Amino acid sequence: MSVRAVARSGARLAVIAALALLASGVAAVAPTGTGAVQRAAADCFKPHSAQTGARGTDEVRVDPHIERLREVPTMQARLGGEVTVPTYIHFITATKLSREEQIAREKLADLQIRKLNRGYSGRSSTKAFSTPFRFSLMATDITVNSAWSTMKFRSAAEAEAKAALRVGGADTLNIYAANIGGDLLGWATFPQRYENNPTNDGVVLLTDSMPGGKAAPYNRGDTATHEIGHWLGLYHTFQDGCAPKNDLVADTPAERRPGYGCPDGRDSCRADGVDPIHNFMDYSNDLCMDRFTAGQADRMLSQWATFRSAG
Numbered sequence: 001m002s003v004r005a006v007a008r009s010g011a012r013l014a015v016i017a018a019l020a021l022l023a024s025g026v027a028a029v030a031p032t033g034t035g036a037v038q039r040a041a042a043d044c045f046k047p048h049s050a051q052t053g054a055r056g057t058d059e060v061r062v063d064p065h066i067e068r069l070r071e072v073p074t075m076q077a078r079l080g081g082e083v084t085v086p087t088y089i090h091f092i093t094a095t096k097l098s099r100e101e102q103i104a105r106e107k108l109a110d111l112q113i114r115k116l117n118r119g120y121s122g123r124s125s126t127k128a129f130s131t132p133f134r135f136s137l138m139a140t141d142i143t144v145n146s147a148w149s150t151m152k153f154r155s156a157a158e159a160e161a162k163a164a165l166r167v168g169g170a171d172t173l174n175i176y177a178a179n180i181g182g183d184l185l186g187w188a189t190f191p192q193r194y195e196n197n198p199t200n201d202g203v204v205l206l207t208d209s210m211p212g213g214k215a216a217p218y219n220r221g222d223t224a225t226h227e228i229g230h231w232l233g234l235y236h237t238f239q240d241g242c243a244p245k246n247d248l249v250a251d252t253p254a255e256r257r258p259g260y261g262c263p264d265g266r267d268s269c270r271a272d273g274v275d276p277i278h279n280f281m282d283y284s285n286d287l288c289m290d291r292f293t294a295g296q297a298d299r300m301l302s303q304w305a306t307f308r309s310a311g
């Protein structure tokens with residue numbers, strides 16, 4: 001699976017180990033940092049995307065059938081036809097929240113949705129493209145379940161929580177926010193997996209990755225932006241490294257490896273263009289990632305038409 005390594009305050013070791021992880025396809029490991037500061041300090045590895053039914057790095061390999069997409073005119077994304085995605089945010093907590101805490105969660109859900117709409121509408125940067133996707137919060141719910149609240153990737157707890165909480169069809173975004181295990185920021189399922197496993201469909205987030213959370217520098221809500229990018233069919237910008245097709249999007253320059261932190265101006269592949277380290281589909285800090293491209297918008301739209309839209 002793909003791994004988002006979180007290297008903070010020059011944690012070079014973490015980066016090197018993460019690259020080894022990428023090569024080995026290991027799903028998750030414990031942080032290398034001192035034990036005392038595991039979660040808050042985030043010197044750790046954060047598997048950041050996943051899809052079911054695949055082993056190891058299969059999850060970021062290109063599925064042959066994924067490219068047989070329904071035709072979507074390239075201009076359609078540019079012309080601004082909107083796709084509004086009904087969105088449910090399911091919080092899972094270990095203990096019952098006070099009334100004030102419940103209200104705070106509702107506010108947090110609103111903040112997250114606003115953040116998503118900023119990113120997907122291109123308002124997060126002057127260099128950002130406005131994708132057609134917008135997110136409409138249908139409902140927020142809070143479930144008290146200590147086992148589910150620390151769910152791990154592909155765990156029984158994850159399966160149970162999703163079976164109990166998921167609503168809607170292929171076009172409905174379900175976000176599960178919890179104190180997820182394994183030092184992860186989040187994971188997501190890809191659109192083409194919906195058909196065989198609808199219950200598993202959705203995005204799982206570390207609650208502290210949401211706006212104002214404790215997972216700095218990943219606490220401005222762009223883990224959700226990134227994971228939903230996968231949910232809409234995008235791969236990482238460093239997918240397949242410098243291979244010409246890399247992420248199957250033409251206007252994201254190929255890059256050899258993830259851009260942890262914010263390595264502005266890095267140019268790791270001979271092919272044209274500097275590395276797209278500001279792209280939401282890289283692994284940079286939330287402050288650094290601020291854009292999608294026109295090509296990504298087109299890909300998301302064709303994936304939507306093929307796997308998620310009812311019509």
Ligand SMILES: [Ca+2]
Pocket residue numbers: 245246247248249250251252253254
């Ligand atoms: Ca590309």
Ligand SMILES: [Ca+2]
Pocket residue numbers: 253254267268269270271272273274275
């Ligand atoms: Ca280049």
Ligand SMILES: [Ca+2]
Pocket residue numbers: 124220222285286287288289290
């Ligand atoms: Ca950002």
Ligand SMILES: [Zn+2]
Pocket residue numbers: 002004048049226227230236
């Ligand atoms: Zn990812």
